[in-house]
Ligand SMILES: NC(=O)C1=CN([C@@H]2O[C@H](COP(=O)(O)OP(=O)(O)OC[C@H]3O[C@@H](n4cnc5c(N)ncnc54)[C@H](O)[C@@H]3O)[C@@H](O)[C@H]2O)C=CC1
């Protein structure tokens with residue numbers, strides 16, 4: 720059986736470097752090279768041993784991968800994905816920041832081209848379970864707040880995981896007036912961002928990787944569902960699964976959970 724030919728966009732980033740190592744270790748995958756406009760540090764010998772392109776379109780035209788994994792930035796991911804789909808390449812997208820409308824547009828393009836793709840805001844199995852458990856709890860405990868905590872270099876807030884969690888909660892939660900109307904924010908933003916009647920709070924600190932708590936409250940009790948990624952290896956089994964399954968999909972699938980059952 721021929722190996723799946725993979726390129727990694729954002730290869731020089733925190734996630735990209737981890738993905739390159741994972742792909743190189745898997746005998747079913749062939750690493751064709753990376754795409755990243757930044758220069759790898761002197762000690763990043765792995766990246767320098769393989770082709771490293773600065774331009775996404777040029778890389779895809781020249782190498783013709785089966786799958787391109789994207790861990791870049793919210794500013795570039797949509798354009799990258801459109802190029803990949805137009806070139807017949809299946810995208811595995813970990814980059815956050817795509818809106819739901821943009822995912823629908825990409826899905827339309829993927830279906831027109833008969834190509835499978837996946838957008839997963841979180842590739843860690845524990846995070847997928849956290850989101851699912853929160854969705855179940857929301858039906859019975861509609862008073863809820865989300866606190867997500869990440870490293871201080873993160874570009875987007877709230878995190879893609881928090882947004883997806885909020886979308887799942889909003890689907891189940893009956894519409895209630897949470898808290899009261901007379902609240903006054905003395906320090907602007909201290910009550911977080913509002914999503915469909917409940918709050919999301921984003922914490923950014925050095926020392927953190929990726930963490931989230933979903934806290935439900937009811938009379939005399941709280942329920943806290945918490946997930947911690949303590950390193951970026953936590954995302955690799957999910958990314959590996961997506962690379963192997965993406966070409967069997969129809970259109971763009973949103974969330975790793977769709978590959979698990
Ligand atoms: N879905 C998931 O499980 C996870 C998603 N993420 C998301 O992945 C994204 C990347 O995160 P990090 O690796 O921490 O960021 P990072 O800043 O360390 O890496 C991003 C890399 O993309 C490169 N880049 C920028 N524009 C590019 C372009 N047009 N083509 C190719 N490369 C380009 C940058 O030079 C940089 O090296 C973020 O959106 C983050 O939220 C992060 C961790 C897990």
Ligand SMILES: O=C(O)C1=N[C@H](C(=O)O)C[C@H](O)C1
Nearest residue numbers: 815840841873878879880929
């Ligand atoms: O930027 C990160 O680090 C992460 N981003 C994703 C998100 O925005 O949810 C996934 C994970 O939380 C790590």
